[in-house]
Amino acid sequence: MQFDLTDEQRLIVGTVRDFVEKELYPHEDEVERLDEVPADLQKQITEKALAAGLYAPNMPAEIGGGGLDAVGVALAERELGRASYALHSLVARPSNILLACEGRQRDDYLLPTVRGERIDCLAMTEPGSGSDVRSMTTRAVREGDDYVITGGKHFISHADVADYVILFAATGVQQTSHGKKALITGFLVDLDSPGVTVRRGPACVSNRGYHTCELFFENVRVPAWKRLGDEGQGFELMNTWLGSTRLSVAATCVGRGRRVLDLALDWAAQREQFGQPIGRFQGVGFPLADLATELDAAELLTLRAAWKCDQGTMSDSDVAMAKLFASEALGRITDQAVQVFGGLGLMAETRIERYWRDARLERIWDGTSEIQRHIISRALLRPRGA
Incomplete structure (x- = not known):
C-alpha cells in the first residue's frame, strides 16, 4: 500500500x-x-x-x-x-444528499448552495426519534400538487443561519419484522415558508457559536416538485448522507486531536518540576506516547475508509470503525491534556478545557458510539448467521 x-x-x-x-x-x-x-x-x-x-x-x-x-x-x-x-x-x-436534486431543484437549491448563495441544514432527529429514525412522527400528507407537513425536529445544526432545510418526514407505514416503521421521504423546505418556526435549542457546552435549533411545522404546504427523490425512499437517501458525514466527523476529530496533542507535548517539554521537564516522568510521557499511537491509528482508519470510498468498496462498518475510534481517541487525548496541564487545564485561558468540552459531542452526533458498535458487530456476526 x-x-x-x-x-x-x-x-x-x-x-x-x-x-x-x-x-x-x-x-x-x-x-x-x-x-x-x-x-x-x-x-x-x-x-x-x-x-x-x-x-x-x-x-x-x-x-x-x-x-x-x-x-x-x-x-x-x-x-x-x-x-x-x-x-x-x-x-x-453542503450535504451531498443534494446531489439527488433533479430539474428545477438543481437551479433553486443545489447550484446556489454550491456557489455560497444559499445555506442548507438537515433535519432528521426528533425528541422521540434519535437513532431510530424510522420511528419519526413528523408527517407529510399528499394533497393534490402539494404535501402538507406537520411535526417537529430538534438538534438541527445551524438552522439559525440556514435558509432552507432538507427535511425527512413520514409519508406512510411499512410492516417489518420489528413492527411498523415509517416510510420516509425527503423534502426541500424553505425556512421562511408559512407555518415554519425556527427556535434556538438549549445551550450546549460543546462548540460555542455553533448552534442547534428546534424546527416546528404546522400544516406547511410544500409543492410536490420539492420532494427529494421518490416517495418512501428517504431512508436510502439518509444512508447515503450518513456515511460521508461520519467520515467527516472522524477526520475532524483527527485534526483536533493533532492540535491538542501538540499543545500537551509543548507543555510537557517546557513545564519543569523537580528539576526536569514533566514529560520525562513516565506518568506523563507514557500516556502521551499511547495517545500519539492512538491518533495515528485513528488517522489510518479514517484515510483507509476514505480510500475505500474512492474505490467503491467502503462498507458501513469501515466508516463506523473510523468514527468510533477517532471520536473516542479525541476524548482520551483531551482528557489527558487536562491532566498534563494540571489545574491550568481547567482554566479558560489555556483553551484546553474548551477542547475537552467540545470533544464530548463527537461521540454522540452523527451516530453515537453505541450505534457504531452495533453496526460493526452486526457486520461481524451476519456472515455467521447471527
Whole structure:
C-alpha cells in the first residue's frame, strides 16, 4: 500500500492549514466569548473561503464544487477540524444528499448552495426519534400538487443561519419484522415558508457559536416538485448522507486531536518540576506516547475508509470503525491534556478545557458510539448467521 500523499494532496493540506491558521484561529476566542459568530465575520470568512477555492470541496467540479475525492475531502476536513467548529463550518461542505436534486431543484437549491448563495441544514432527529429514525412522527400528507407537513425536529445544526432545510418526514407505514416503521421521504423546505418556526435549542457546552435549533411545522404546504427523490425512499437517501458525514466527523476529530496533542507535548517539554521537564516522568510521557499511537491509528482508519470510498468498496462498518475510534481517541487525548496541564487545564485561558468540552459531542452526533458498535458487530456476526 502507498501511504505517501500525492503532490496534489499535499497542496490541499497546506492550503487548508494556512487558511485555518490565518483566517480562523484569530477569531476563536471572540466566538467562544460571544457564543456567536458575528454576521460580518461570517460573511468575511465565507467570501475568503470562496475566493480561495475552499468552498464546497465535496461537490463535483462540473457543478462548481471543489471536486475532491473522498481522500481529499478527508484531508481537508482534518485540517479544518483543528479550528473552532463554529468557524470551520463556514467553509461550507453542503450535504451531498443534494446531489439527488433533479430539474428545477438543481437551479433553486443545489447550484446556489454550491456557489455560497444559499445555506442548507438537515433535519432528521426528533425528541422521540434519535437513532431510530424510522420511528419519526413528523408527517407529510399528499394533497393534490402539494404535501402538507406537520411535526417537529430538534438538534438541527445551524438552522439559525440556514435558509432552507432538507427535511425527512413520514409519508406512510411499512410492516417489518420489528413492527411498523415509517416510510420516509425527503423534502426541500424553505425556512421562511408559512407555518415554519425556527427556535434556538438549549445551550450546549460543546462548540460555542455553533448552534442547534428546534424546527416546528404546522400544516406547511410544500409543492410536490420539492420532494427529494421518490416517495418512501428517504431512508436510502439518509444512508447515503450518513456515511460521508461520519467520515467527516472522524477526520475532524483527527485534526483536533493533532492540535491538542501538540499543545500537551509543548507543555510537557517546557513545564519543569523537580528539576526536569514533566514529560520525562513516565506518568506523563507514557500516556502521551499511547495517545500519539492512538491518533495515528485513528488517522489510518479514517484515510483507509476514505480510500475505500474512492474505490467503491467502503462498507458501513469501515466508516463506523473510523468514527468510533477517532471520536473516542479525541476524548482520551483531551482528557489527558487536562491532566498534563494540571489545574491550568481547567482554566479558560489555556483553551484546553474548551477542547475537552467540545470533544464530548463527537461521540454522540452523527451516530453515537453505541450505534457504531452495533453496526460493526452486526457486520461481524451476519456472515455467521447471527
